[in-house]
Every structure is written in structure tokens, then in C-alpha cells.
Amino acid sequence: MTQTTDALTSSNKSGSALVDDLASQIRDRIMTGEIPIGAQLRQAELASNFGVSRTPIREALRQLQTGGLIEVLPHRGAVVRVPAPWEVRESYEVRAELEALAAARAVSRITRAQIDDLRGANKEMFDTSAAAAQDPASDTPAHQQNNDLFHTLISSISGNARLTKTIDDINTTFPRNVSAQLVVTDARHREENFQEHERIIDALAAGDTAQAAKEMREHVIKAGEQLAHWYEQRSSTVFHG
Amino acid sequence: MTQTTDALTSSNKSGSALVDDLASQIRDRIMTGEIPIGAQLRQAELASNFGVSRTPIREALRQLQTGGLIEVLPHRGAVVRVPAPWEVRESYEVRAELEALAAARAVSRITRAQIDDLRGANKEMFDTSAAAAQDPASDTPAHQQNNDLFHTLISSISGNARLTKTIDDINTTFPRNVSAQLVVTDARHREENFQEHERIIDALAAGDTAQAAKEMREHVIKAGEQLAHWYEQRSSTVFHG
DNA sequence: CACTCCTCTCTTGGATCCAATCGTAAGCAT
DNA sequence: ATGCTTACGATTGGATCCAAGAGAGGAGTG
Secondary structure, three states: OOOOHHHHOOOOOOOOOOHHHHHHHHHHHHHHOOOOOOOOOOOHHHHHHHHHOHHHHHHHHHHHHHOEEEEEEOOOEEEEOOOHHHHHHHHHHHHHHHHHHHHHHHHHHOOHHHHHHHHHHHHHHHHHHHHHHHHOOOOOHHHHHHHHHHHHHHHHHHHHHHHHHHHHHOOOOOOOOHHHHHHHHHHHHHHHHHHHHHHHHHHHHOOOOHHHHHHHOOOOOOOHHHHHHHHHHHHHHOOOO | OOOEEEEEEEEOEEEEEEHHHHHHHHHHHHHHOOOOOOEOOHHHHHHHHHHHOOHHHHHHHHHHHHHHHEEEEEEOEEEEEEOOHHHHHHHHHEEEEEEHHHHHHHOOOOOOHHHHHHHHHHHHHHHHHHHHHHOOOOOOHHHHHHHHHHHHHHHHHHHOOHHHHHHHHHHOOOOOOOHHHHHHHHHHHHHHHHHHHHHHHHHHHHHHHHHHHHHHHHHHHHHHHHHHHHHHHHHHHHHHE
16 A cells, blocks of 8 residues: 555565564554554555565464454454453453562562663653653654563563563553553653652662562553553544444 | 374364464374474475365464464474473463462452362362373373363453463463373372362462462462473473484 | 585475455345 | 345465475585
């Protein structure tokens, strides 16, 4: 539709990373909202978009299917899943537990420098989202990345790769350009988000395992509630057919 | 190789569940050990085995790849992943947390009848694995299924589908015919396993949330330790080339 | 005798072809 | 006019074809 992006250009290095690249790119397009919730993914269209044949596209779609991001109906093609609010709450309850574990594990491993990194990332996220609120034209996905960075950092500090992967699996189930929007549009949400992050960092810095876990758990649950609420209001209207 | 299983026979009902069926069947063969750790999965062989062409096989393999059960190397085919012991420990730490959450959630939802079901499943598992220890000829995967059933029941009682799925994702990463073997071969392990399950049930019955979570967490960690230990001893020898 | 390079083969990867299926809509009958 | 049937268009699903990469083995040379 837009133009032939020529998937081969990007990372042509190691043989058949092509399928994984395709899956990654399609996932990104869904995450950023470029491909909206409920949209149909026609293989032929994607194929011509990326300048490849349908074969690797089909395999990429299978990957996204097992990830739970899209739904493949028998002979009717694939659609971007429209998460039900209760699904979001369920998933974020799991994610809360996992991130709490990550925070708890991080307490005994985090360094002074990493604490500074966290504070920097949090501040940066606050600033960029505030800037995006002022000037909607600068709608870079920077604040989204910075928001994620905070959580990504902690989960990586936890030193458990499986934990990181599991959290990521949950996150990549829901198109989350949405949650970034929340932080941008609503100043109160932005402020609360910042403060919650700060409290988590404080607990980490103080070496208070239980507190770090508790703050993180509550923070994630709250974020999940907001995301669920967003879907509740818009889920019936967003998907175009 | 063995014979053309004719994948179409099983569940030919709804259009293209074929790929999912194939993935499921291949996964089962890996889980049961019919396809051993480290074995190569040649597409042509699988295709003729199941009586289909390579195309759906390739898509099925992609699903297993994202699940993490197999590893697909660029032009060298797919192999069943040989989990490193530290991966097992990491994963089981995550699983322990998740199952602890499941147990905690189950406390307020479990019914008297379900408690009886749990006790029945536990007893049955103990008996079948004891029987398998006496008579290795009756090496049905029954004890394996009963072992899983205990955990599956609790996770389903927890009433969080995402939680159940996440736990299952972790479990289906490791071929686990192994862990069943442990319970069968070693009488002490079998007895301990039974007792640990009983303590979990007791906590559930008593409505003691913290205790249920704690017992479950320790139980899973212990199981993970045993599984990791098994891999530690055999990982270098099992895979055939 | 060892090392390098070349070729040959085996397997995977991408493209293409044809069959199967779903949705739609036109046509027919009541 | 409404309901049912049927035919067509569009899209996916499976099979097949050809190209490309990786490994093994052998020949040739230092």
C-alpha cells in the first residue's frame, strides 16, 4: 500500500533472519498503531509491501499468532486481536507479579550507577511526554520507548532472562501505543506515573525488597487498569473493517 | 520414517487447524521423548511422516520456534533445544512465582469438590508412578499426565486464563518426560512429591493464602532443581547427531 | 603428510501454481 | 417482496519448483 519497504535492505546478514525480521516489523507496525486494532492482515498486501512473496509472510504471521497478537481465522485471514478489558486485567495481574519479582531480584544486584540510569530514564520519560503533550506534532515514539526503558532496565537488572522474556511476551500481546497516549494526554497520569517510578527507585536504592516489589506490583496493576479502561471505552469503535 | 500418520485423520473439522495440529503433534513427540533432545527435525521427513507437504510443516516449526522448544538455524535446519541447567533454574523460578500466584488466587475460589479432586489426582499420580516403578513395561504416560493434572487443576481454579497460559508456555519449553522419570525411578522423590502436594492441598483447604503460595513456590523450585540436576548430568550425552 | 580449495550433495528458503473455502451478490422461485 | 439457491470473486492453504547456503569428501599442491 504505502510503498515497497524492501525487507531485504535492513538486516540481510545471517541467512534466514528474514522471517523473524518480517514478524518483528509487522509487530512494530501493530504496536505503533500504524496497523490498527481489528485490522485485517492480507498476505498478498503485506507481501507486496515488504517486497517478498507470501511464503515468508505466512510464517511470520504464524509467529505473531502464537504470540497472541493476531488471530488467524481458517479461511478468512488474520486480524489484529482486539483485547477484551478482562484480558488486559488478567494479563497485567500476571505482569505485576512478574515485575514485582524482577524488582525484588534487582534489589540485591542493582548498582549505584544503574540507580542513576533509572532516575535519568524516568526523568527523560517525564520530559519527553510532557513535551509531546505541548506539541503534538513532535509525536515521536520516544516517550513510549522511554516508558518501556524504565521497566526494561529493571527486568534486565534482575538477571533472569526467562523472566525478562515472559514479561515481554505479555507486553507484546497488546498494542501499547495506547498506554503511551495516556501518559501524554493526561497530565495527572503523567505526574502519577513519574511519582510511582520514583518510589520504586527509592525502594531499590534503600534495598527494601518487600517495598520494591509492593510498589512495582501496585504500579503495574494501576497501569493495567488504565489500559483496560481505555479499551473499555474504545474497543467497540476503533476497529475498521 | 516410522509410518505415515496421516495428520488429516485426527481433527479434520475446522479448515486450517492443520498447522496447529501439526505443531501440537510434533510438540507431543518431543515432550514424550519420541523425538529426543538435540535431534534434528528435517522438514522432508516430518512431511512424509504426517503425509503432508513441507509447507505446513514449516509453519508449524515456526510456531514451535517462537515457543522456544526448538531452535531454527539459518540453513541448517531445526533442532530440539538442549536446555542449559541455568535456563531451567531461571524458568522454574518464574514458574514458581506464577504457580504461587495461582495457588494464592485459588484459595478464595476453590470448592470442597475441587479439593477432593486434587487429593484424588495426587493419590492417583502416586499410585500410577509407583506402579510404573514396579513394572517398567507399563510405561504409559499416565503418571506424567496425572502429575501435570495437579498443577493444571490449581492453575485453572485460579480463574486467570493468562496465568494458565503463561505457566503452560514455560512448561512446554522443556521436554518433560524427564521429570516424570524422576518420580518413577526414585521412591524418595515420589514420596516427597506426594507429601508436598498434600501440604499444598492442606493450605488450600485451610484457606491459608500465604501458606499455599509458600508451599507451592518451594515445591516448584524443588522440582526445577531436580530437573536442572538431571540435565546437568545428561545434557552432554543425550543428543544424538 | 598436511593443508587448501573445489565440487558435489543435502537441506532449507523463497516464489509460484493450483485447489479449497468463504463471502457476496445476483437470480430465481414462492 | 422475501427467502433460498447458486455462481462468481477474492483470499487463504497446500503442493511443487527452483535458487541458495552449508557441510562433507576428495583431489591437488606445498
